[in-house]
Every structure is written in C-alpha cells, then in structure tokens.
Amino acid sequence: MNIGKRLLQQFWGDSYKVNNTKHLSKWASGAISVSLLASLLGACGNGNNNNESQASQASSPASSASASTATATDPTQLSATIKVWDWDEAFTKGMIPEFNKKYPNIKVEVTVVNPNDYLQKLQSGIASGSDVADVILGEEAYRGKLFDLDVLDNLEAAPYNFDRSSVLDYTVPYISNSKGQIVAVDQAITPAGFAYRRDLAKEYWGTDDPAELEKLIPTWDDFITKGTELKDKSGGKVLMFPGLGDAFLVLKGQNTTPYVNGTEVDVTTKLSKSIEMLFKMRDAGILGKNELWTPAWSSSMAKGEFMFYPMAPWGPKWHISANDPEGSGRWGLVKAPEVGFTRGGTAVGIYKDSKVKEAAWAFVNFAYQSEEGSLFNFKNFGNMTSNKAFYEKQKALFEAPGPFDEFFGGQNLSMYYLENVIPEMKGQAQSKYDSVVDAVSNSLYPLWTKDQSITVEAALEKFKSEMKNKASEATIK
Amino acid sequence: MNAEQVKTSSATTLKRRWGPQMWPYLFSLPFVLAYGAFQLYPVLYSFVLSLYEWNGISAKTFIGIQNYVHLWTEDPLFIKSIMNTLIMMAMFIPITLILGLLLAYWTFNLTRGKNMIQTINVLPYITTPVAIGFIFSYMFDWQTGLVNLLMMKFGWLQEGFYWLQDEWSSRAIIALMVIWRNLGYFMIIYMAGMTVIPQDIYEAARVDGSTGFHTFRRITMPLLRNISVFLVVTSVIGGLQLFDEPKLLYGGWSGSSQVGGPDNAALTIIWKFVDESFISNTRFGYASAIAYSLFILIVIFSMLSYRLTTSREDRR
Numbered sequence: 001m002n003i004g005k006r007l008l009q010q011f012w013g014d015s016y017k018v019n020n021t022k023h024l025s026k027w028a029s030g031a032i033s034v035s036l037l038a039s040l041l042g043a044c045g046n047g048n049n050n051n052e053s054q055a056s057q058a059s060s061p062a063s064s065a066s067a068s069t070a071t072a073t074d075p076t077q078l079s080a081t082i083k084v085w086d087w088d089e090a091f092t093k094g095m096i097p098e099f100n101k102k103y104p105n106i107k108v109e110v111t112v113v114n115p116n117d118y119l120q121k122l123q124s125g126i127a128s129g130s131d132v133a134d135v136i137l138g139e140e141a142y143r144g145k146l147f148d149l150d151v152l153d154n155l156e157a158a159p160y161n162f163d164r165s166s167v168l169d170y171t172v173p174y175i176s177n178s179k180g181q182i183v184a185v186d187q188a189i190t191p192a193g194f195a196y197r198r199d200l201a202k203e204y205w206g207t208d209d210p211a212e213l214e215k216l217i218p219t220w221d222d223f224i225t226k227g228t229e230l231k232d233k234s235g236g237k238v239l240m241f242p243g244l245g246d247a248f249l250v251l252k253g254q255n256t257t258p259y260v261n262g263t264e265v266d267v268t269t270k271l272s273k274s275i276e277m278l279f280k281m282r283d284a285g286i287l288g289k290n291e292l293w294t295p296a297w298s299s300s301m302a303k304g305e306f307m308f309y310p311m312a313p314w315g316p317k318w319h320i321s322a323n324d325p326e327g328s329g330r331w332g333l334v335k336a337p338e339v340g341f342t343r344g345g346t347a348v349g350i351y352k353d354s355k356v357k358e359a360a361w362a363f364v365n366f367a368y369q370s371e372e373g374s375l376f377n378f379k380n381f382g383n384m385t386s387n388k389a390f391y392e393k394q395k396a397l398f399e400a401p402g403p404f405d406e407f408f409g410g411q412n413l414s415m416y417y418l419e420n421v422i423p424e425m426k427g428q429a430q431s432k433y434d435s436v437v438d439a440v441s442n443s444l445y446p447l448w449t450k451d452q453s454i455t456v457e458a459a460l461e462k463f464k465s466e467m468k469n470k471a472s473e474a475t476i477k
Numbered sequence: 478m479n480a481e482q483v484k485t486s487s488a489t490t491l492k493r494r495w496g497p498q499m500w501p502y503l504f505s506l507p508f509v510l511a512y513g514a515f516q517l518y519p520v521l522y523s524f525v526l527s528l529y530e531w532n533g534i535s536a537k538t539f540i541g542i543q544n545y546v547h548l549w550t551e552d553p554l555f556i557k558s559i560m561n562t563l564i565m566m567a568m569f570i571p572i573t574l575i576l577g578l579l580l581a582y583w584t585f586n587l588t589r590g591k592n593m594i595q596t597i598n599v600l601p602y603i604t605t606p607v608a609i610g611f612i613f614s615y616m617f618d619w620q621t622g623l624v625n626l627l628m629m630k631f632g633w634l635q636e637g638f639y640w641l642q643d644e645w646s647s648r649a650i651i652a653l654m655v656i657w658r659n660l661g662y663f664m665i666i667y668m669a670g671m672t673v674i675p676q677d678i679y680e681a682a683r684v685d686g687s688t689g690f691h692t693f694r695r696i697t698m699p700l701l702r703n704i705s706v707f708l709v710v711t712s713v714i715g716g717l718q719l720f721d722e723p724k725l726l727y728g729g730w731s732g733s734s735q736v737g738g739p740d741n742a743a744l745t746i747i748w749k750f751v752d753e754s755f756i757s758n759t760r761f762g763y764a765s766a767i768a769y770s771l772f773i774l775i776v777i778f779s780m781l782s783y784r785l786t787t788s789r790e791d792r793r
Binding site for chain 2: 119120123124126127145149150151289290294295296299435436439442443446447449450469470471472
C-alpha cells in the first residue's frame with residue numbers, strides 16, 4: 001500500500017493528493033504493477049524486434065510479405081518485401097537503390113549481421129521460429145556448414161531456374177551442397193595469387209615483372225630455392241612469407257581433391273602433401289614467425305620484411321593498401337607456384353521456407369549475376385561476378401585500369417586474375433568439415449611455428465586427433 | 478448466527494481475499510512471470526534438450542542419457558577443459574585472496590591517499606573484458622609484445638618467448654588477467670569487513686602487547702573469516718564459469734581464432750560449451766549436457782569450498 005501511494009505521488013504529484021481516496025489508490029497501484037509487467041515484457045519483445053529489423057532500409061506501406069504471382073517477366077509487376085542479412089552496409093546502401101530502379105515494388109529490408117555471429121543468429125532464428133532472412137550469406141569460414149544445414153533452396157529448380165553453366169566452371173563446387181545441388185551464387189569470385197614487393201624482387205632477383213617472376217617460381221621446389229637465395233642475399237632480413245599460416249592456407253587451398261564422403265573425412269589425402277611442403281619451407285628457413293592478422297603481421301607489409309602475401313581480388317583494398325598506405329607502386333601480383341587457389345569468398349543463397357522466393361531471387365540475380373548489377377558491383381566495390389557472359393560482353397571494362405592498378409605499379413589486376421590465375425583453377429567441394437579443418441589448422445600452425453622440430457607424421461597425427469575431438473561423429477582417415 | 482451476519486462475514490472474507498493480502502502477490506507477479514519466462518523455462522528446457530540430439534534446425538531425436546555418457550567417457554576435450562579450469566582456478570584464487578587481503582589491510586591503515594588507492598585498484602574491475610583481452614594479447618605478443626621487448630632489452634632473453642603458445646604460460650597469463658581484474662573487488666570487500674571489526678578489540682590487543690603482524694594474524698584474519706568464505710565460494714563459482722579472459726586473449730585479433738589456446742591448454746568448460754553449440758559444432762543437445770554437467774560440478778565445488786573454509790563450529 002505504502003509503496004503504491006508513494007509511487008502515485010511521484011507520478012501524479014499534487015493531483016493525486018486531491019483525489020486521495022482509498023479506492024483510487026488501490027486501483028491505481030494495481031494498474032501500475034500491471035503496467036510495469038506489461039512494459040517489462042514489452043521491452044523484451046521490442047528488444048528482439050529491434051534486432052531483427054535493425055538498420056532496415058526505408059519503410060513503405062506496401063509491406064505485405066507475399067510475392068505477387070504475376071509474371072516475373074515484367075520487373076515492375078513483382079511486389080514484395082524481402083529480408084536480407086548482410087554485414088557490408090556500404091554494399092547494401094549502394095546496391096539496393098540500383099536494384100529498385102529496375103524493381104520498384106520490391107522492398108529490401110537489411111539487417112546488419114556480423115559474419116562471426118551470422119550462423120549462430122540464423123540457427124537461433126530458425127530454432128525459435130522467429131523471423132529469418134530470405135537472402136542468406138555464407139562466408140568462407142562457415143559456407144560448408146551452412147550448406148549442410150539444409151536450409152537453402154535448390155536454385156536450379158523453379159522458380160529460380162539457375163543454370164550452372166552460366167558461371168565460371170571452377171566456382172561450381174563452391175556453390176554446391178553435398179547432394180550436388182546448386183544452393184547459392186557467389187557474391188564475387190576470389191581467385192588468389194601472391195601480392196609481392198616489387199622493390200625487393202628487383203633488388204634481390206633482378207626483376208619485378210610478373211611474367212618473369214612466374215618463371216622463377218613455377219613449382220614449390222623452385223619457390224624454396226629462390227627463397228633460400230633471398231634469405232642468403234638479404235642476410236636473413238627478407239623472407240618469403242610472413243608466417244606458416246600464410247603458406248599453409250595456400251597449400252591447403254591448392255589441393256582441391258574431394259576428401260569428404262558422408263561422415264568419412266580423409267585428412268591424409270587433403271593435407272599430408274601440404275604439411276610436407278610446409279615443413280620443407282619451414283626447415284629451409286624461408287618463413288617468418290608471424291601469426292595471421294596480428295599487428296606484427298600487418299605492419300610487416302610496410303616494413304618490407306617479406307616478399308609474398310597470398311591475395312584475392314579483395315586483397316588490394318582490405319589487405320595491402322590498408323596496411324601499407326604509403327606503398328603505392330611498390331606492389332605487384334603474380335600467380336602462385338603450380339596452381340591458383342581461392343581465398344575468402346561469400347556465397348549467397350535463398351532460405352528454403354521463404355515466402356517471397358521470386359522476389360528474393362530477383363534481388364540475388366540482379367545484384368550478383370545480371371549485367372547491370374555486376375557492372376555496378378565492379379565499378380563501385382571492385383567485386384567480380386562469377387557470371388561467364390559478363391566477361392565476354394564487358395571485356396573493355398576489365399581492360400581499362402582498375403582502382404588499384406596504380407597501387408600495383410600499373411599492372412592490370414583484373415586481367416591478370418582472369419587470364420593467368422582463373423583458367424587452370426579447380427574448385428573444392430564444400431562440407432561442414434571444411435570449417436573444422438580450418439579451425440584445427442588455425443589452432444595448430446602456431447604450435448608448429450613454436451616447436452620447429454615436429455615431424456610431418458606427428459603433425460598429421462595431431463591434426464587427425466584434433467579433428468576427431470571436434471567432429472566426434474566423423475571417421476577420420 | 479442469522480442469515481444477515483453470514484452474508485456480511487462472507488463479504489468481508491471476499492473483501493479480505495482481494496484486499497491487502499493480495500498486494501504482495503500482485504507486486505511480485507512481474508518478477509515471477511519474468512523469472513518463469515526467461516529463467517526457469519530455459520533452465521528446464523535445456524535439461525530436456527540435453528536428452529536429445531538436435532542441431533536447432535532438423536528434427537529432435539531422443540537419445541536418453543547418451544550425451545552425458547559420451548561427454549564423461551569419450552570426450553577427452555571435456556575432461557581436459559575441466560582440468561584446465563581447475564588448474565587456472567588453483568592459480569588465481571589463492572593469489573587474489575592473499576593479495577586482496579594484504580592490499581586491503583595496507584590501504585585500510587593509510588592516512589593519506591586512501592581514496593585514490595581504492596579507485597586505482599577498482600578500475601580494472603570495471604574495465605570491459607574486451608579491452609582487457611586486447612591489453613594482454615598485445616602485451617604478451619611474441620613479436621611486438623611489450624613483455625618480450627623489455628626482457629630482450631634487459632638481456633634476459635635472446636629471442637622473444639612465445640607466451641601465448643606455451644601450455645603453462647598461457648594458463649598463467651589467463652590467471653594473471655583474472656587476478657588483475659578481481660584484485661580491486663577483493664580489496665573492497667575485505668575493507669568493508671575491516672570496517673565492521675570494533676576498534677576496542679584492537680585496543681585490548683594493544684594493551685596485551687600485541688603489535689603489527691601478530692595483531693593482523695590473530696585478530697584481523699580470524700574476524701574476516703566470513704568474508705573469506707564468501708569470496709572463496711563466489712570465486713569458485715565464478716572460476717568454474719571462466720570464459721571471457723581465455724576467449725578474449727585468443728580471439729582479440731580480427732581474424733585469428735584459436736579455439737582453446739595452444740593445444741587446448743586454455744580451453745575452459747564454458748568455452749567448450751560455446752564451441753560445441755555455436756563454433757565448431759551445432760550440437761545443442763550435447764552442449765546442454767555440458768551445461769548441466771557444469772551445474773553439478775559447481776554445486777559440488779561450492780559445497781566443498783564452503784566446508785573447507787568455514788570453521789568446524791560454524792558448520793554445525
């Protein structure tokens with residue numbers, strides 16, 4: 001009672017005193033406690049809603065979540081609201097208005113989701129039956145896991161009717177699930193080669209021309225020979241790679257032999273050759289001792305302590321120029337010994353229980369596959385589509401200088417990837433075990449850096465036992 | 478008793494039932510409902526879940542206590558995570574207790590700058606764990622870390638020591654992070670305890686010829702026993718839930734993520750739980766079994782620590 005009265009006095013001040021009847025106070029304090037409860041529960045509910053629709057783009061009244069069944073041939077006939085979970089706000093802010101020029105009646109609601117929490121959020125969303133995105137992104141780190149969850153629709157079926165021969169051949173395994181269905185399209189292709197320091201190459205090897213460098217390191221054995229030469233000439237000041245992590249991701253990525261069959265995971269096939277070569281490099285002393293993404297690793301780019309850094313098309317912006325802002329002109333791009341590999345890359349799929357599949361596909365197809373979308377994507381964000389036809393129609397676009405060509409000593413980066421890296425590349429079939437392999441690699445290579453005496457056999461055994469710990473249901477070979 | 482009387486008395490009972498007695502219930506209702514919805518239900522539901530195999534998306538399969546059996550008999554990482562957690566607790570609990578007590582005693586008897594010392598010591602406690610993770614992973618980085626740079630400058634080391642990739646040094650660094658963060662809190666609690674001790678006891682002791690360390694040993698420490706019990710029990714409970722420090726020490730960099738530290742030496746029970754449910758795997762049932770096993774461990778260890786720290790008379 002007393003608390004109720006005090007609350008009332010606080011809320012209503014003097015007017016309460018005027019109407020101070022027992023009846024009112026009882027009624028009012030009851031009402032307050034009920035409204036407290038309501039606001040408490042309401043606050044929780046709101047909290048969730050805010051998360052769901054955070055950063056949603058614009059708000060139009062026509063937000064009924066059902067695609068019109070009108071013919072998809074006329075873009076203006078397609079009307080719906082689609083939900084997209086993406087982490088790249090710059091991309092969505094640029095692409096959605098462009099998309100709406102062609103599809104004015106499809107409203108795209110964006111929720112910004114950090115890639116590290118993405119799968120967790122998606123799973124909780126599906127498990128709890130709350131809102132789930134129509135357009136789902138699968139970053140390299142969890143792409144295989146996402147495909148194996150079986151939540152993405154088969155894009156070769158209606159209403160999408162995607163044609164797998166329309167994309168670059170090597171990318172097909174990266175967008176297929178274990179049943180062989182295409183369940184996503186690539187946000188951008190990520191073929192990778194090595195970024196190299198032109199000044200160091202010129203100084204120690206006498207050339208900074210990519211074509212000449214290719215000839216110096218056609219195989220890994222040549223790579224080690226040149227690396228030893230580099231180490232000796234520089235008195236140990238300049239080495240080939242900043243650390244075992246960089247070398248291992250290349251070697252691992254180059255071997256695209258399928259190694260997963262159901263729950264049978266053949267680690268030996270996938271990794272024994274890679275670890276062997278990695279340790280050969282380590283023993284030759286041509287690798288640094290930095291862990292990936294540490295401050296020492298980042299600052300090494302500007303310092304010129306290492307010759308090579310594995311780099312995909314997103315690298316010039318996010319990786320090289322970001323860590324070596326003063327380095328314009330002193331970088332180059334050369335392909336890796338033996339064969340190209342992929343680094344990073346995001347797959348974009350459609351939720352199989354989505355109610356707006358046609359509209360979601362209209363967006364995905366426009367943004368990542370169509371000619372207009374791909375053009376916009378390349379010009380504004382440097383993203384290269386996986387669509388084959390685009391490269392034939394827009395050849396001139398890639399022949400013209402790109403935004404980072406200047407930084408790379410005037411080398412045409414896109415053309416180099418297209419002509420020198422992509423043609424011989426092969427793709428790796430995806431499964432949930434890829435992320436386990438990545439996680440185990442990430443936790444083991446620092447130990448191999450620390451204890452340089454470990455043998456290939458011991459390292460492989462350790463790898464297998466760690467795999468077994470992380471994936472107890474699998475048979476590890 | 479006539480009819481009219483019966484009527485009025487039943488009316489008063491009715492009035493009484495909906496009268497003042499109902500206020501406590503009504504006022505506690507919001508909490509009880511919120512507790513039921515957001516605490517009790519998840520707690521019970523996760524027990525149910527621990528008897529199932531479920532990845533959050535496909536159908537749930539009932540497998541009885543198989544999750545628990547597998548966890549305790551066939552999962553070396555779980556056993557290792559328990560050992561790691563206990564080892565790290567053994568490192569930081571005694572040190573924090575002793576240092577906290579000494580620091581409190583020293584600060585308590587200061588005549589000048591008492592407030593400043595208090596504030597400085599409590600600052601780490603209110604620093605966000607993320608920042609602490611960054612500070613320590615920068616400090617102990619083996620290429621650019623301050624600790625290695627200093628040690629090389631003084632000539633104690635030829636080449637930087639790989640602090641974060643060594644089994645024991647990684648655990649020690651995590652213990653150090655916990656100590657650094659909790660010391661101020663322990664100090665404050667001990668100082669609160671010291672304020673309660675009546676000054677006449679000290680005067681009596683002084684009259685009897687007790688001074689300095691003897692007084693501290695014979696008067697202050699025994700009278701702070703209850704405080705120590707509280708601190709031990711709460712830090713055992715908190716210690717078994719250790720997660721922030723190791724996770725942030727090894728996940729502070731943008732891209733690198735080494736689950737469990739070097740060779741899983743820093744994998745704690747909660748980290749194992751998070752890893753099974755969201756990082757390496759998506760086994761919600763299995764992760765719930767970890768959570769419930771941890772619950773049982775916490776009950777056992779808090780009872781043990783209570784029994785060990787309280788005096789025999791108190792226990793009776």
